[in-house]
Amino acid sequence: MPIALSVKTTHRIxxxxxxxxxxxxxxxxxxxxxxxxxxxxxxxxxxxxxxxxDPDVCEDIMAKLSELVPSRRGYxxxxxxxxxxxxxxxxxxxxxxxxxxxxxxxxxxxxxxFCEFDGPRSRKVYVKVIC
Amino acid sequence: MPIALSVKTTHRIxxxxxxxxxxxxxxxxxxxxxxxxxxxxxxxxxxxxxxxxDPDVCEDIMAKLSELVPSRRGYxxxxxxxxxxxxxxxxxxxxxxxxxxxxxxxxxxxxxxFCEFDGPRSRKVYVKVIC
Amino acid sequence: MPIALSVKTTHRIxxxxxxxxxxxxxxxxxxxxxxxxxxxxxxxxxxxxxxxxDPDVCEDIMAKLSELVPSRRGYxxxxxxxxxxxxxxxxxxxxxxxxxxxxxxxxxxxxxxFCEFDGPRSRKVYVKVIC
Numbered sequence: 214m215p216i217a218l219s220v221k222t223t224h225r226i227x228x229x230x231x232x233x234x235x236x237x238x239x240x241x242x243x244x245x246x247x248x249x250x251x252x253x254x255x256x257x258x259x260x261x262x263x264x265x266x267d268p269d270v271c272e273d274i275m276a277k278l279s280e281l282v283p284s285r286r287g288y289x290x291x292x293x294x295x296x297x298x299x300x301x302x303x304x305x306x307x308x309x310x311x312x313x314x315x316x317x318x319x320x321x322x323x324x325x326x327f328c329e330f331d332g333p334r335s336r337k338v339y340v341k342v343i344c
Numbered sequence: 345m346p347i348a349l350s351v352k353t354t355h356r357i358x359x360x361x362x363x364x365x366x367x368x369x370x371x372x373x374x375x376x377x378x379x380x381x382x383x384x385x386x387x388x389x390x391x392x393x394x395x396x397x398d399p400d401v402c403e404d405i406m407a408k409l410s411e412l413v414p415s416r417r418g419y420x421x422x423x424x425x426x427x428x429x430x431x432x433x434x435x436x437x438x439x440x441x442x443x444x445x446x447x448x449x450x451x452x453x454x455x456x457x458f459c460e461f462d463g464p465r466s467r468k469v470y471v472k473v474i475c
Numbered sequence: 476m477p478i479a480l481s482v483k484t485t486h487r488i489x490x491x492x493x494x495x496x497x498x499x500x501x502x503x504x505x506x507x508x509x510x511x512x513x514x515x516x517x518x519x520x521x522x523x524x525x526x527x528x529d530p531d532v533c534e535d536i537m538a539k540l541s542e543l544v545p546s547r548r549g550y551x552x553x554x555x556x557x558x559x560x561x562x563x564x565x566x567x568x569x570x571x572x573x574x575x576x577x578x579x580x581x582x583x584x585x586x587x588x589f590c591e592f593d594g595p596r597s598r599k600v601y602v603k604v605i606c
Contacts, residue, residue, distance in 0.1 A: 215442050215449055225352055227521030248512050248605050250379050254451030255394040261564045264518040269551035270560045276551075277544055289400035289407075298401045299408045302392040305352045307440045307513045309569045311477050311603050318477055318601060320568045323568075339449060341442050343379050343474055344604055346573050346580055379570045381510050385582030387526040413539055420531035420538075429532045431537045433523040440569045470580060472573050474510050474605055 215252075215339040216241075216336060222332035226300075227281060228261075228271040230329045235310075236317055238340045245315045245344030251308045252340060257297035257331035259304030265324030278330075279302065304328050312342055318340035346383075346470040347372075353463035357410060357431075359392075359402040360458045362469060366441075367448055369471045376446045382439045388428035388462035390435030396455030409434065409461075417436055428462035435459050437453060442451030477514075477601040478503075484594035488541060488562075490523075491589045492532040493600060497572075500602045502558035506579045509606030513570045516601060519559035521566030525584030534565035540565065540592075566590050571594050574604055 216233045228264050237313055264270040278300050281330070288295030311318040319325075327338060349365045355385050368378055395401040410433050419426030439456070442449040450456075458469055480496045501511055515522050526532040540562050548558030570587070572579040581587075589600060 214442055247380075248443060248510075248603060252440065252442055252449070254449070254454060256401075256451065256453045257395070262518070262568050263560055263564050267552055267554075268519075269553070270557065273550045273552050273557045274561050274564055281412060281543060288404045290398055290404050291400070292398075295401065295404045298394055299405050302394050302405055302563060303434060305436055305567055306393050309514070309571055310439055311512060311514055311601055313477055318514070318516070320518065322518045323516060336449075339442055341379060346575055379510075381573060383571065383573055383580070384586060385523070385580070387532075387582065387584045412543060419535045421529055421535050422531070423529075426532065426535045429525055430536050433525050433536055434565060436567055437524050440571055470573055472510060 215341055218337040218338040220327045221336055222329035222334055226275050227307050227332050230265055231327050232323045232324045235325055235340055239312055239317060239342055242342045244342045244344045247312045249258060249310045249312050249317060250341045252339040253306040254337055257294050257301055258336055258337055259306050259328040260308050261304050261326050261328055262323050264322045266322055294331045300330040304315045314315035348471055351458045351467040351469055351470040353460035353465055356463055357406050358460035358463050361396055361455045362458050363455045366456055366471055370443055370473055372448060373473045375435045375475045378443045378473050380441045380443050381472045384437040385468055386423050388432055389438050389467055390432045390437050390459040390468040392435050392457050392459055393454050395453045397453055425462045431461040438458060478602055480600040482589045482598040482600055484591035486489045487594055488537050489591035492527055492586045494586045497587055497602055501574055501579060501604055502577060506565050506604045506606045509574045509604050511574050512603045514601040515568040516599055519556050519563055520566050520598055521563045521590040522570050523566050523588050523590055524585050527585055529587045533555050550601055556593045562592040586594045
């Protein structure tokens with residue numbers, strides 16, 4: 214089984230900073246130099262990297278996604294989460310981040326965000342480092 | 345040359361489940377543990393992972409993309425497929441999936457979908473496993 | 476430190492073909508066979524692969540992104556670039572491209588584009604090849 218982080222989300226639409234949890238798993242592997250794959254095994258959640266300093270950035274991302282892909286009726290999929298699936302594909306569910314000297318190589322303002330689109334739920338994120 | 349899957353699409357906009365074909369190529373490599381890169385070498389097609397159980401999910405994704413990026417006139421690119429290029433960039437053309445015990449590590453509901461935005465056509469998808 | 480390309484952008488929203496610079500760094504590694512990760516360490520810029528032959532394709536992509544995510548007021552983030560952050564997450568900030576015989580394996584019409592959403596600026600792109 215791959216390394217799996219547990220993520221608890223608290224709203225239907227939510228963005229959770231998982232950077233330190235991903236870094237901890239990278240550190241646990243002992244790998245100094247490689248590529249870290251971060252993978253969301255869900256179909257109504259995604260992953261993105263964006264600014265972590267001002268939480269309003271995530272609020273704006275979520276508001277815009279909800280404006281472009283509203284959760285109203287009118288979809289064919291009748292489970293009430295058609296919008297969640299669409300949002301997930303727009304954000305994507307896999308990322309690659311470089312690892313150097315045992316650390317994720319992120320830009321100054323970058324944080325890794327788990328994107329919940331059909332919460333609140335308990336979710337998983339897989340992490341794997343290849344060197 | 346990389347491993348290349350052939351994909352036949354049957355509509356202008358189409359999503360084709362290629363999961364079993366990708367898995368077959370992963371199995372052929374004999375690699376038990378690694379990362380599988382899936383890459384679309386076209387500019388009017390993309391790739392995404394989403395729910396495969398209810399085909400209406402893909403219908404909703406395609407309908408929303410066509411609503412946000414309609415195929416009407418008004419673009420600068422005059423080949424009639426400007427919308428196809430835009431949809432391709434919104435979905436993305438590369439994915440990474442973990443491989444463990446020789447199997448793609450996908451979530452319960454996840455399938456890998458080739459996204460055609462200017463079909464019907466014969467297309468290629470490259471697959472490579474790194475360990 | 477990872478290999479870092481420097482990219483100069485000249486407009487607020489801009490797409491710059493960085494394919495030959497990425498290929499040069501791949502060649503410098505001497506690696507013949509692997510996966511090339513291309514990573515943007517910024518939160519108001521992204522990366523995509525699309526058609527390079529007709530510059531109107533990029534114009535259409537930028538125009539549509541600006542229509543879907545306009546740069547007007549009304550966002551919570553008050554630095555005037557909320558739209559730039561949203562556009563960055565829609566495009567994504569990491570890519571994987573296969574490498575065979577020391578060359579990026581790109582489709583006939585594909586070029587790698589750095590996507591500026593809050594320029595003009597001097598930017599970085601990280602490149603790493605894993606084999």
